[in-house]
Amino acid sequence: MRYDISTLAAEFNVSTRTIRYYEELGMLKPIRTETGKRIFSRKDYARLKLIFRGKRYGFQLEEIEEMIELFDKDRTGIKQLEKTIAFGKEKIKEVNERIEELTILKEEMEKLMRDFEERIKNGGK
DSSP states (O other), X not given: OOEEHHHHHHHHTOOHHHHHHHHHTTSOOOEEXXXXXXXXXXXXXXXXXXXXXXXXXXXXXXXXXHHHXXXXXXXXXXHHHHHHHXXXXXXXXXXXXXXXXXXXXXXXXXXXXXXXXXXXXXXXO
């Protein structure tokens, strides 16, 4: 199956500029018609899907590219999965740290609100 840039943009709800950006980075490799129109393959579609999934989970583009490229080097997908697991574990660690920071922030804000409410109840003192 072949896709033009507008079809991909609509499919993934992004701008054509976004897709051209990933092409400029070398993450997508469309062929060009005689008129210069980009034609994306099923492989490009799958790569784009992985790029957006990776971004959704907070991976850096370099990490996403490394994971995607590994599949081309090892068609079994094992190296890709191993790298994804390693990056995923690191990302989970970062998420847990952020949750901890946000929990502390929330508790501090709740305490502050209780203090303010108590001051109002005591006539501003």
